[in-house]
Amino acid sequence: MSNQxxxxxxxxxxxxxxxxxxEFTTAKLGMWIFLVQELLFFGALFVAFFVxxxxxxxxxxxxxxxxxxxxxxxxxxxxxxxxxxxxxxVRSAQTNQRRATMNYLFATMMLxxxxxxxxxxxxxxxxxxxxxxxxxxxxxxxxxxxPIFFGLYFVMTGLHGIHVxxxxxxxxxxxxxxxxGEFNSEFYTPVEMVGLYWHFVDLVWIFLFPLFYLVG
Amino acid sequence: xxxxSHAASExxxxxxxxxxxxxxxxxxxxxxxxxxLLFIVISFALGGFFALALRLQLLSPxxxxxxxxQYNQLFTLHGAIMVFLFIVPxxxxxxxxxxxxxxxxxxxxxxxxLNLASFYIYVFGAIFCVxxxxxxxxxxxWTFYTPYSTTTDTSVISMTLGAFILGFSSILTGVNxxxxxxxxxxxxxxxxxxxxxxxxxxxxAIIQVLATPVLAITLLLLILERTMxxxxxxxxxxxxxxxxQHFFWFYSHPAVYIMILPAMGVMSExxxxxCRKNVFGYTTMAYSSIxxxxxxxxxxxxxxxxxxxxxxxxxxxxxLTFLVGIPSAIKVFNWLATMYGGSINLKTPFLYFLSFIVxxxxxxxxxxxxGALSLDVYFHGTYFVVxxxxxxxxxxxxxAFIGGLHYWWPxxxxxxxxxxxxxxxxxxxxxxxxMVFFTQFILGAKGMPRRYFNYLDQFQSLHAFSTVGTWVxxxxxxxxxxxxIDSLINGPPAPANPWGGMTLEWQTQSPPIMHNFESAPVVxxxxxxxxxxxx
Numbered sequence: 001m002s003n004q005x006x007x008x009x010x011x012x013x014x015x016x017x018x019x020x021x022x023e024f025t026t027a028k029l030g031m032w033i034f035l036v037q038e039l040l041f042f043g044a045l046f047v048a049f050f051v052x053x054x055x056x057x058x059x060x061x062x063x064x065x066x067x068x069x070x071x072x073x074x075x076x077x078x079x080x081x082x083x084x085x086x087x088x089x090v091r092s093a094q095t096n097q098r099r100a101t102m103n104y105l106f107a108t109m110m111l112x113x114x115x116x117x118x119x120x121x122x123x124x125x126x127x128x129x130x131x132x133x134x135x136x137x138x139x140x141x142x143x144x145x146x147p148i149f150f151g152l153y154f155v156m157t158g159l160h161g162i163h164v165x166x167x168x169x170x171x172x173x174x175x176x177x178x179x180x181g182e183f184n185s186e187f188y189t190p191v192e193m194v195g196l197y198w199h200f201v202d203l204v205w206i207f208l209f210p211l212f213y214l215v216g
Numbered sequence: 217x218x219x220x221s222h223a224a225s226e227x228x229x230x231x232x233x234x235x236x237x238x239x240x241x242x243x244x245x246x247x248x249x250x251x252x253l254l255f256i257v258i259s260f261a262l263g264g265f266f267a268l269a270l271r272l273q274l275l276s277p278x279x280x281x282x283x284x285x286q287y288n289q290l291f292t293l294h295g296a297i298m299v300f301l302f303i304v305p306x307x308x309x310x311x312x313x314x315x316x317x318x319x320x321x322x323x324x325x326x327x328x329x330l331n332l333a334s335f336y337i338y339v340f341g342a343i344f345c346v347x348x349x350x351x352x353x354x355x356x357x358w359t360f361y362t363p364y365s366t367t368t369d370t371s372v373i374s375m376t377l378g379a380f381i382l383g384f385s386s387i388l389t390g391v392n393x394x395x396x397x398x399x400x401x402x403x404x405x406x407x408x409x410x411x412x413x414x415x416x417x418x419x420x421a422i423i424q425v426l427a428t429p430v431l432a433i434t435l436l437l438l439i440l441e442r443t444m445x446x447x448x449x450x451x452x453x454x455x456x457x458x459x460x461q462h463f464f465w466f467y468s469h470p471a472v473y474i475m476i477l478p479a480m481g482v483m484s485e486x487x488x489x490x491c492r493k494n495v496f497g498y499t500t501m502a503y504s505s506i507x508x509x510x511x512x513x514x515x516x517x518x519x520x521x522x523x524x525x526x527x528x529x530x531x532x533x534x535x536l537t538f539l540v541g542i543p544s545a546i547k548v549f550n551w552l553a554t555m556y557g558g559s560i561n562l563k564t565p566f567l568y569f570l571s572f573i574v575x576x577x578x579x580x581x582x583x584x585x586x587g588a589l590s591l592d593v594y595f596h597g598t599y600f601v602v603x604x605x606x607x608x609x610x611x612x613x614x615x616a617f618i619g620g621l622h623y624w625w626p627x628x629x630x631x632x633x634x635x636x637x638x639x640x641x642x643x644x645x646x647x648x649x650x651m652v653f654f655t656q657f658i659l660g661a662k663g664m665p666r667r668y669f670n671y672l673d674q675f676q677s678l679h680a681f682s683t684v685g686t687w688v689x690x691x692x693x694x695x696x697x698x699x700x701i702d703s704l705i706n707g708p709p710a711p712a713n714p715w716g717g718m719t720l721e722w723q724t725q726s727p728p729i730m731h732n733f734e735s736a737p738v739v740x741x742x743x744x745x746x747x748x749x750x751x
Contacts, residue, residue: 015731016323016400026326026399033391033425041429044463048437048448051459134445134453145454151446155437 009180011187024189031193035200042204045156049211052152056145063149064215066131066139068122072213075118076205082111083202090195093178093188101178101191108198109171112164119161126150153212160208163201170194228630228727243328244730248335249314250628253621255342256310259301266294268690271652271683277671287669288355289370295358300379301342303613304471307478308424309338309389311620312417314628316393318721318728319411321402321737326395330388338385344378347371357667359468362449362460366441373442376435383432386474390424393417402720404739411719411743412501416481419505423470423477423512431467434460458523465516473512475609477505479616480547483572486619487551489717490566491558494744497550504543511540521592530589537587544580548573563715564638568619571646575611579604582657597667600660603653611649618645618696625700626710630727633703637695644692651685718744 017023053060089104130138133154134147174194177183183191229246239247270290273282282290313331317324325331348354354375356365365372397418401410438460440446447453449460488495495501517525517533525533551573560566582604585591595601626632659678664671671679713722724733741748 014328016325016328018736022399026395029398030327030330030391030395033394037387037391037425037429040426041433044430044433044466048459048463051456052448055456056454132444133440134447134450136444145447147445148447148453148455151440151444151448154444155440155446 579607648689
């Protein structure tokens with residue numbers, strides 16, 4: 001145990017588990033199954049994306065010129081870096097480095113905020129030019145199906161953005177628990193689980209970025 | 217493995233701890249199962265009420281009680297409530313929640329708090345569905361096909377939002393059950409010493425996790441299409457309404473196996489206990505559940521035979537659909553083979569087992585007929601499809617749900633019910649069901665289209681017969697409600713193992729103590745090893 005740290009909290013194994021190891025592996029299995037669910041959730045949207053890319057390749061080429069690949073690339077850098085800081089956060093929790101855990105979690109959270117700020121400027125620009133989902137679409141374009149691209153763009157990046165927001169909330173929760181000294185080498189399950197979730201959110205963006213921004 | 221029951225002082229899970237708060241905030245899988253059961257039964261009654269009402273309109277070939285729009289709303293509410301609020305959660309969330317940890321010899325499911333969250337998500341989703349009901353009920357049919365569902369002025373959004381939320385309840389239950397089955401089994405219980413009900417819940421959970429998110433996103437897209445537009449279902453923009461059907465059935469076909477697989481698991485438990493014999497072909501039973509789960513993902517196109525799908529795709533989907541018949545038939549033959557040479561005990565749960573076998577076979581065979589391209593082109597959109605669906609879902613799942621409820625009732629509530637009235641109710645339900653739905657096979661074969669509130673005069677006698685059948689069916693359920701409630705109040709106390717079952721839930725007292733078992737069970741034999749038990 002980490003007796004070099006002050007005010008640590010001893011974790012109690014929940015009553016229905018026999019060992020801490022059983023509890024940990026169960027949580028991990030549950031999290032992976034949940035991520036499979038998430039994969040299918042986004043999967044259907046990717047199918048829709050490809051169906052219309054197949055039907056209207058010209059429209060996709062026209063539409064992607066209205067997205068800024070530089071902004072997208074910047075956001076990709078933010079999220080990949082945040083995955084790295086998240087891994088380091090999990091690692092620090094496993095090795096009883098509470099201060100480092102806090103710092104890495106904070107860095108991850110800041111990078112997530114940077115992502116959202118960039119996203120805000122991107123969205124604002126789309127609103128300005130009227131490149132919006134069909135009911136509000138007023139952008140100038142050649143192809144009659146252009147609104148579909150922006151319908152999909154807002155649904156997919158919007159859902160991803162919501163996942164980023166949820167991730168920020170979860171990281172804040174981790175920082176709160178970490179500040180109370182709940183995580184140590186014996187018990188770091190929540191940090192690892194949120195880490196898995198965060199990598200998933202990162203991974204979705206790794207697919208969204210080339211598909212929407214670099215599709216031409 | 218068999219424990220002395222000296223837990224009387226501790227009291228059962230029903231009374232320990234006491235107070236309504238201890239129920240609302242409980243993380244005990246047994247209490248959560250009971251709360252699910254209550255809501256599921258209420259949903260069933262509500263859905264049944266709409267069914268009675270819409271059948272009443274069909275007594276007459278012309279406008280009689282309801283307008284065409286009201287009729288459309290009635291069958292939509294009947295379908296949506298029965299599918300999303302009743303039948304999807306029915307067996308897994310109530311009986312499964314209660315029995316799975318007991319059958320595995322565990323103290324609880326893997327994630328008890330998540331289990332309670334699933335229940336409240338279910339209640340939350342139900343609120344939206346009820347809101348749709350009172351705020352201009354949706355009239356799209358439970359399938360919400362575009363483009364009608366994006367243009368109708370009825371309250372589609374709250375109904376689909378309700379179903380969207382209910383989907384997450386189902387997904388989280390699936391996550392919980394998979395983790396529970398992997399990680400919480402008692403010492404010595406390897407995969408092939410698990411009761412078959414657990415296997416069927418495992419197969420069900422796989423579908424819940426893999427298919428439900430696609431429905432969730434589809435319904436979300438429908439909601440967004442109505443509010444801000446997405447365009448992918450809108451043909452004016454070059455979108456494709458048939459894509460909605462693909463997305464919808466990618467979930468909703470596997471979903472019918474979410475409904476029937478747990479029922480098949482219950483059947484296996486019933487047949488082994490009431491024939492006092494090991495299930496014939498245990499391993500094939502387990503694998504056929506998994507096979508059904510896998511094939512279920514590859515057949516959705518059979519709902520689109522006349523929706524403009526390519527001929528090649530239709531032919532492939534037709535062949536894949538026939539494949540479902542193989543694992544299903546394996547199960548039916550295994551159940552029959554289990555009965556052969558068994559000492560059959562014709563108690564109420566077993567009567568429902570027999571009803572299931574008969575009705576499920578009719579439903580299954582007509583399913584093969586509908587899977588055949590040439591026949592489907594004729595039968596599509598007729599009462600034949602309605603009858604087929606109800607033979608599988610009501611004749612299958614509902615019979616198994618009631619059978620399972622009667623089987624585990626003594627364990628869940630510690631009370632016995634009246635065997636006599638149980639048999640009477642079963643008779644009415646079986647007879648009434650066939651009156652309602654066998655008639656509809658004939659109607660469909662004669663060309664009566666589904667979802668019409670009026671019809672040609674020549675169909676009236678058959679429609680009237682079907683409607684009278686709903687009253688017989690309703691009477692059966694009414695009798696059941698009376699004797700089950702009576703058993704809660706006046707029923708004699710149930711012994712720990714009233715039917716002589718072998719699985720672990722019968723090795724603890726009725727009703728079980730809060731932590732299920734006095735000491736953790738250790739398993740050293742197959743789940744249905746009656747030869748060993750009988751010496």
